[in-house]
Amino acid sequence: MDKPSSSATSPSVNLDVTSNFDRFFKNFKRESKIISEDQIQLIENHLKNKDTQEALSVISDAVRDIENAPLNIAVTGESGAGKSTFINALRGLGHEEEGSAATGAVETTMERTPYQHPKFPRVTIWDLPGIGSTTFKPENYLTEMKFQEYDFFIIISATRFKENDAQLAKAIAKMNLNFYFVRTKVDNDISNEQRSKPKSFNKESVLQRIRDDSLRHLCEALCRNPPVFLVSSFDVADYDFPQLQSTLLSELPAHKRHIFMLSLQSVTEDAINLKRDSLKQKVYLEALKSGLIATLPLGGMYIDDNMEETLNLYRSYFGLDHGSLKNIAKDFNMSVNDLEAYIKSPHLLREVQDKTFLEKLWENVEFVSSITGGPISSGLYLGKTYILQSYFLDTAASDAKALLNKKELFAKKLGSLRSNTRKYWETIME
Ligand code: GDP
Numbered sequence: 001m002d003k004p005s006s007s008a009t010s011p012s013v014n015l016d017v018t019s020n021f022d023r024f025f026k027n028f029k030r031e032s033k034i035i036s037e038d039q040i041q042l043i044e045n046h047l048k049n050k051d052t053q054e055a056l057s058v059i060s061d062a063v064r065d066i067e068n069a070p071l072n073i074a075v076t077g078e079s080g081a082g083k084s085t086f087i088n089a090l091r092g093l094g095h096e097e098e099g100s101a102a103t104g105a106v107e108t109t110m111e112r113t114p115y116q117h118p119k120f121p122r123v124t125i126w127d128l129p130g131i132g133s134t135t136f137k138p139e140n141y142l143t144e145m146k147f148q149e150y151d152f153f154i155i156i157s158a159t160r161f162k163e164n165d166a167q168l169a170k171a172i173a174k175m176n177l178n179f180y181f182v183r184t185k186v187d188n189d190i191s192n193e194q195r196s197k198p199k200s201f202n203k204e205s206v207l208q209r210i211r212d213d214s215l216r217h218l219c220e221a222l223c224r225n226p227p228v229f230l231v232s233s234f235d236v237a238d239y240d241f242p243q244l245q246s247t248l249l250s251e252l253p254a255h256k257r258h259i260f261m262l263s264l265q266s267v268t269e270d271a272i273n274l275k276r277d278s279l280k281q282k283v284y285l286e287a288l289k290s291g292l293i294a295t296l297p298l299g300g301m302y303i304d305d306n307m308e309e310t311l312n313l314y315r316s317y318f319g320l321d322h323g324s325l326k327n328i329a330k331d332f333n334m335s336v337n338d339l340e341a342y343i344k345s346p347h348l349l350r351e352v353q354d355k356t357f358l359e360k361l362w363e364n365v366e367f368v369s370s371i372t373g374g375p376i377s378s379g380l381y382l383g384k385t386y387i388l389q390s391y392f393l394d395t396a397a398s399d400a401k402a403l404l405n406k407k408e409l410f411a412k413k414l415g416s417l418r419s420n421t422r423k424y425w426e427t428i429m430e
Pocket residue numbers: 077078079080081082083084085086102103104105106107184185186187188231232233234
C-alpha cells in the first residue's frame with residue numbers, strides 16, 4: 001500500500017470508505033462471500049463510528065482465518081466406483097500425471113489415504129475405504145476414519161447407492177456434518193445408451209432415469225430426497241460437476257470459501273468468475289487493512305515489494321502461467337507466442353515492470369473510480385497496489401475465459417485439420 005494522503009482521515013473520506021465498503025460487498029452473492037454477513041456488518045458499524053482500531057481488529061481476524069483455513073474433503077465409496085479418478089479431477093490432475101491417485105487399482109488398504117492439492121497444500125482430499133469393504137457399523141466406521149477432521153463427505157457410487165451408503169449418510173448427518181451423493185461415470189451410461197438405442201436416445205431422459213434410480217433406495221432410508229450429483233470425472237465442466245462445486249461452496253463456512261474457490265479448475269466461466277471475485281475480496285480486505293493501519297499513530301505502511309510475484313501467482317491461479325500456456329500451445333500445435341496474442345495478462349505483466357505504468361494508471365481518475373466503485377478518495381484509502389491488483393485480476397479472468405472459448409475453437413480446427421489429412425491420405429491410397 002502506498003502512502004495515504006493526509007485527507008485519508010477526514011470525515012468525508014471516512015464516509016466514502018464506509019459506503020464504499022458497503023457497496024463493495026453488495027457486489028457478491030452470499031454464497032461467494034469470503035467473510036460472513038456478521039463480520040461485514042460489524043466492520044461497517046465500526047467504520048461508521050470511526051472506530052478504526054476495532055474495524056482493523058475484525059478485518060485482521062477475518063484475513064488471518066481466510067489465509068489459514070484448511071480444507072479436508074473425505075471421499076468414500078466402493079473400490080472401482082471411481083474415487084481415485086474423482087479425487088484427481090478435484091485436484092486438477094490427469095491420472096497419468098505425477099502425484100495423481102492410482103486409478104484402476106483394486107483397493108487393499110483399510111486405511112484412509114491423503115492427497116494434497118498440487119497448488120494449494122491446505123486442501124487435502126482423503127480417500128476412504130468404502131464402508132462395504134470394512135466390517136464396521138457406520139458410527140464405528142466414522143470414528144475409525146476420524147470423521148471430525150473433514151469439512152464434508154462425498155459418497156461415490158458408479159451404480160446404485162446401497163443400503164450401507166444411506167446408513168453412512170445418516171450417521172454423518174447425526175454428527176452434524178454435510179454429505180453429498182455423487183454418481184460417477186455417467187458419460188459411460190450416456191454413450192452406452194446412445195450406442196444401443198440410437199433412434200430413441202435422449203440424453204436428458206437417460207440422466208433423469210439414473211437420478212430417479214439413485215434416489216429410490218436413498219429416500220427410503222433417509223426419509224427425504226437428498227440431492228444426487230451425476231458426474232463424469234473426465235469432464236468436469238459438464239453434467240452436475242459445476243453444480244456440485246457451487247453447492248459445496250454455498251454450504252461451506254465463509255472463511256473456507258476462498259481456498260475452495262481457488263482450488264477449482266478454470267474450466268467454466270462460473271468457476272473463473274468465482275475465483276476472480278474471491279481474490280478481489282481478499283485484495284480489498286488487505287488494502288482496507290493497510291489503509292486503516294496507515295491512519296493510526298505509528299501505523300506502518302504496506303508496500304508490496306513482490307508485486308510481480310503476486311501477479312505471477314494470480315496468473316497461475318487462472319492457469320495462465322508460462323507452464324500452463326506451454327501445455328495448451330503444445331496441445332493445439334502452436335507456439336506460446338501465438339497463443340499469447342489472444343490474451344492480455346502476459347503483456348500487462350511486462351508493462352508493470354515499467355515503474356511509471358502504475359503512476360499512469362493511478363493518474364486516471366475515472367479508471368480509479370471504476371475500480372474502487374466510488375469516488376477517488378476511497379481509492380486513496382485503498383491505494384495503488386489495490387488498483388493494480390484488481391485490474392490484473394479482471395484481466396487474468398477475462399484471459400482465462402478467452403482461452404476457454406479459444407480452446408473449443410482450436411480443438412475444432414485441429415479436429416477438422418486431422419480429418420482433412422486423413423481424407424487426403426485415404427484418397428491417395430485408393
Ligand atoms: P476407485 O477404485 O474407486 O478409486 O476407482 P478408479 O478411480 O480407479 O476408477 C475405476 C475405473 O473407472 C478406472 O478405469 C477409471 O478410468 C474409470 N472411471 C472412473 N471415473 C470415471 C468416469 O467418470 N467416467 C468414466 N468413463 N470412467 C471412469
